[in-house]
Amino acid sequence: MNAADTAFVIICAAMVMLMTPALALFYGGLVRSRNVLSTSMHSYASLGLITVLWAVVGYTLAFGGDVGGLIGNLSYLFLNNVGAANNGPVDNLPHTAFMAFQCMFAVLTVALISGSYAERIRFSAMLLFSALWLIFAYCPMAHWVWGGGWMAQMGAVDFAGGAVVHMASAAAALACAHAVGPRLNLGRSMSPNNLPMTLLGGGLLWFGWFGFNAGSALAANELAAHALVTTHLATAGGILGWMLVEWKRTGKPTTLGVISGALAGLVAITPAAGFVGIMPSIFIGFVGGIICYGGVLLKNRLGYDDALDVVGIHGVGGTWGAFATGVFAIASVNKVDGLLAGNPHQLWVQVVSIVATWVFVYVVSRILLCIVNALVGLRVTPDAELSGLDLSEHNERGYSL
Amino acid sequence: MKKIEIIIRPSKLEDVKQQLSAIGIHGMNYTEIRGFGRQRGHTEVYRGSTYEVDCLPKIKLDIVIHDEALDKVLAAVTSSARTGNIGDGKIFIYDVLDAMRIRTGERGNAAL
Numbered sequence: 132m133n134a135a136d137t138a139f140v141i142i143c144a145a146m147v148m149l150m151t152p153a154l155a156l157f158y159g160g161l162v163r164s165r166n167v168l169s170t171s172m173h174s175y176a177s178l179g180l181i182t183v184l185w186a187v188v189g190y191t192l193a194f195g196g197d198v199g200g201l202i203g204n205l206s207y208l209f210l211n212n213v214g215a216a217n218n219g220p221v222d223n224l225p226h227t228a229f230m231a232f233q234c235m236f237a238v239l240t241v242a243l244i245s246g247s248y249a250e251r252i253r254f255s256a257m258l259l260f261s262a263l264w265l266i267f268a269y270c271p272m273a274h275w276v277w278g279g280g281w282m283a284q285m286g287a288v289d290f291a292g293g294a295v296v297h298m299a300s301a302a303a304a305l306a307c308a309h310a311v312g313p314r315l316n317l318g319r320s321m322s323p324n325n326l327p328m329t330l331l332g333g334g335l336l337w338f339g340w341f342g343f344n345a346g347s348a349l350a351a352n353e354l355a356a357h358a359l360v361t362t363h364l365a366t367a368g369g370i371l372g373w374m375l376v377e378w379k380r381t382g383k384p385t386t387l388g389v390i391s392g393a394l395a396g397l398v399a400i401t402p403a404a405g406f407v408g409i410m411p412s413i414f415i416g417f418v419g420g421i422i423c424y425g426g427v428l429l430k431n432r433l434g435y436d437d438a439l440d441v442v443g444i445h446g447v448g449g450t451w452g453a454f455a456t457g458v459f460a461i462a463s464v465n466k467v468d469g470l471l472a473g474n475p476h477q478l479w480v481q482v483v484s485i486v487a488t489w490v491f492v493y494v495v496s497r498i499l500l501c502i503v504n505a506l507v508g509l510r511v512t513p514d515a516e517l518s519g520l521d522l523s524e525h526n527e528r529g530y531s532l
Numbered sequence: 533m534k535k536i537e538i539i540i541r542p543s544k545l546e547d548v549k550q551q552l553s554a555i556g557i558h559g560m561n562y563t564e565i566r567g568f569g570r571q572r573g574h575t576e577v578y579r580g581s582t583y584e585v586d587c588l589p590k591i592k593l594d595i596v597i598h599d600e601a602l603d604k605v606l607a608a609v610t611s612s613a614r615t616g617n618i619g620d621g622k623i624f625i626y627d628v629l630d631a632m633r634i635r636t637g638e639r640g641n642a643a644l
Contacts, residue, residue: 322576
C-alpha cells in the first residue's frame with residue numbers, strides 16, 4: 132500500500148465524478164430550452180442508479196475473478212471483500228479506492244450515451260436501459276479490457292477507456308439512435324439553448340479528464356505525469372484541428388467547434404495517453420479534431436439522429452485513438468511497442484478489439500432496447516415531445532425568465 | 533388621437549427614443565418581438581450543420597399622440613430609424629376612440 136498513490140487516486144476519482152455533472156452542463160446547453168432539465172437529468176440519474184448498481188453487482192462482474200475470459204465472478208457481490216485492505220487488482224491502493232475510481236467511469240459511460248436519445252426518450256425507458264446496459268454491456272467490456280478478460284489476454288491495450296468508455300458508449304448511442312428514431316421536425320430551429328453552459332461543461336470535462344487519464348496510471352508516478360501531458364497536448368491539438376477544418380468548410384470558426392474539437396482530442400488520446408510519446412499525442416489530437424468533424428457530418432449522410440453527436444465524437448475519436456495507440460505506442464513509455472516501433476502485431480490486436488467492441492456493444496444494445504421498448508415503450512408521445520420533456524416527463528421548466 | 537405602432541431595428545431603439553423625447557413625446561411602450569418581412573434572416577452553423585433562421589429580433593413601439601403631433605412624430609421616427617437598407621421596419625397608424633388616465637379619470641387628450 133502506498134499513501135501517495137492512494138491520495139492521488141482518491142483525488143482523481145473525485146475529478147472523474149465531476150465529469151458527469153460537467154456532461155450535464157455540456158449536453159444541457161446543446162438541447163432546446165424545453166429539454167434542458169431532462170437532458171441534465173440523464174446524467175444525474177446515472178450518478179444515482181449506476182453507482183448503486185455498481186456497488187451491488189457491477190463491480191464484481193467487471194473486476195471479480197476471471198470466468199473464461201468473459202466476465203468476473205461474484206466474489207465481490209455487494210462489495211463483499213472490498214475494504215481498506217489492498218486485496219484488489221492493484222496492491223498499492225486500498226481496494227475501496229480502486230472500486231470507487233472505476234465506479235466513476237461506469238457512471239460517466241452510461242451518461243455519455245444519453246446524448247443520442249436526448250429530447251425524445253421516456254425517462255423510465257432511459258433508466259431501465261441504463262441499468263441493463265451496465266450489466267450486459269459495460270461490465271463485460273470493462274472485464275475484457277481491464278479485468279483480465281480476453282482482450283487483455285490478447286494484448287490489446289486501452290489506457291483509460293477508448294474502447295470501454297468511448298467506443299462502447301458510441302456503439303450504444305448508435306443503437307439508441309436507430310431504435311428510438313429521429314426527433315420530430317428535425318432540421319428546423321434546432322439552435323442550442325445555452326452555448327456558454329456547454330462551454331463551461333466542456334471546460335470542466337477537460338479538467339476532470341486529467342483525473343480520468345492520469346489517474347488511470349493508478350499511481351502517482353512518471354506514467355501519470357506522462358499521461359497528463361499527452362492528454363493536455365492532444366486536447367490542444369484537437370481544438371486546432373477542428374477549428375481549421377471548420378473555418379475552411381463553413382467560413383467561420385465557432386466556439387461550439389472549439390469545445391467539440393477539445394473533446395475530440397480528449398477522446399482520441401484516452402486509449403493512448405499512457406502508451407504514446409508526447410509529440411505523437413499532439414498529432415493524435417489534431418487528427419482527432421479533424422476526423423470527428425467529419426464524424427458529426429456522418430449522421431446527416433447516414434440518416435440517424437444522434438442528437439448530440441456521441442457517435443461522431445466518442446465513436447470516431449475513440450476508434451481513431453485505439454487505432455493510433457497501435458501505431459504510435461512505444462515501449463519506452465509503457466512497455467508496449469506499436470507499428471512504428473516495429474510491432475505490427477499490436478496494430479492487429481487493436482483492430483480486433485475495435486471491431487469486437489463495436490459489434491458486441493451494438494448488438495447487445497439493440498437487444499436491450501427491444502426488451503425495454505416492449506416493457507415500457509422507448510419514446511414519449513409526439514405531443515409530449517413537442518411540448519418538451521421537462522414538462523411532460525418531470526413537471527418542471529428550466530427557465531422562468 | 534392616433535396610435536402609432538412602429539417596428540424598428542433593435543439597434544435603433546435608443547436613437548428613436550431620444551428623437552421622440554426631443555419633440556416632446558414622454559411616454560411610450562415597447563416590446564421585443566420576432567418576425568420577418570423582406571429582410572432575409574441569417575445563417576447559424578452548429579457542428580457543421582447549417583440552419584436558416586428566418587425570424588429576426590425587432591422592437592415594436594406603441595405610442596398614442598394628439599392628432600396634430602402625427603407628422604412631427606413620423607418625421608422624427610423616420611429620421612432616427614432609417615439606415616436605407618432592407619429591414620428598417622414599418623409604421624402603422626390607427627385612430628383611437630378615447631383614452632383615460634386611471635389615477636384621475638381624465639379623458640381624451642388630457643389623459644395622454
